Amino acid sequence: MKLKRLILAGGGHAHVEVLRAFGAKPVSEVDVTLVTPETDAAYSGMLPGLVAGHYSWREAHIDLTALVRYAGARIKSTRIVGINPGERQVLCADRRVLDYDVLSLDIGSTPPLDDVEGASQHGVGVKPVESFLEVWDALCAEARERALRVAVVGGGAGGVELCLAMRHRLRQESGVAAQTDFTLVTQGTAIVPEHPVSVRHRLERALARNGVGLLAGLRVVRVEADGLTLDGGARVPADCVVWATGAAAPEWLARSGLALDERGFVLVDEMLRSTSHPDVFAAGDVATMHEHPRPKSGVFAVRQGPPLAENLRLALTGDPLKRFRPQRRALSLISTGRRHAVAAWGGVSFQGWWVWRWKNSIDRKFMARYVVGTK
Ligand SMILES: Cc1cc2nc3c(=O)[nH]c(=O)nc-3n(C[C@H](O)[C@H](O)[C@H](O)COP(=O)(O)OP(=O)(O)OC[C@H]3O[C@@H](n4cnc5c(N)ncnc54)[C@H](O)[C@@H]3O)c2cc1C
Structure with a gap:
């Protein structure tokens, strides 16, 4: 047969x-x-935690080679x-x-980098994940040497979460936090439009607490080597532009x-x-x-x-x-940089350290399912 x-x-x-x-x-x-x-698949639920420094690269990736072997399959x-x-x-x-x-x-x-002039040349998309992680590692190293300005474009849950994760990580690196400016730019009139207002308020407070500048209702029309130009001509200087504007x-x-x-x-x-x-x-x-x-x-x-x-x-x-x-x-569980998260279910939201621990246990359980023995 x-x-x-x-x-x-x-x-x-x-x-x-x-x-x-x-x-x-x-x-x-x-x-x-x-x-x-790639021989390892990044798990999206742990990506912000990996960027924030809560997880190692191995903890946030599934070993595809082992899984393929377990399945009796082949990999190309x-x-x-x-x-x-x-x-x-x-x-x-x-x-x-x-x-x-x-x-x-x-x-x-992948985020639509081709829609805005200069974005694919001067910006970095959050996907493919491995390309983003390479840029992120380089940025962490550079931030130890000099003051940097980072702009994150995209006000959905992914953009906000990533921005707070990056901010948290640089704060942990000695002497770096005070020197790195973060700005979140979103075309929408508010962040996380897909979630109820209470989630938005919780995340706006987290951004403010972390000193992240928020520019809402502004469209990026051009990305250059040293920053962004917004609709209307205003400029946002940036050494690194991260593109997290959806799929x-x-x-x-x-x-x-x-x-x-x-x-x-x-x-x-x-x-x-x-x-x-x-x-x-x-x-x-x-x-x-x-x-x-x-x-x-x-x-x-x-x-x-x-x-x-x-x-x-x-x-x-x-x-x-x-x-x-x-x-x-x-259920949406959105981490806020530290080991803290906001949960949204329908019109209800809540937050706390326990929400992060809850998210952590869900994510670890998911990953444990894909640690397979050889046959
Ligand atoms: C910063 C950020 C945080 C996020 N956080 C969350 C979250 O907490 N919870 C949540 O539910 N969602 C989250 N998302 C959304 C989530 O990442 C995606 O919805 C999810 O990864 C989609 O899974 P997928 O299986 O479709 O593809 P992916 O997980 O993206 O996997 C696709 C795989 O296909 C491979 N591939 C790509 N192109 C090709 C090709 N041409 N040929 C062969 N292989 C290819 C890639 O290398 C990749 O390994 C987040 C997104 C971002 C950007």
């Missing part, structure tokens, strides 16, 4: 669960390949740069062409022939299957559920892991797929 070929593109939050599930309960007659540019260290769904082929950056019977995409998103889809998807939403993300049905190509699945930020659109967030990517694993298994064995309805809302 001919082996079925499953290609998992990207080691995102849903695919780590697919690998774990396939390792725990193998599917026979299937050849599984993970295509990933490259990135996908195109798909030819008619031929059932993926095109890789190293010029390899891989054939598939079933393809699953969990390749995330954009990989540009090559536009040429893939897959059905996409208006922002360029892959449209999937309740089985997490492409609405145009039944042998292509997608989950996480790169996918938009046609019937149940949700915010681009790690929580929803994680929740899609088990139903994606099950439907890939069913698709490979030729059995009927199962429907998945994501929850309507999710």
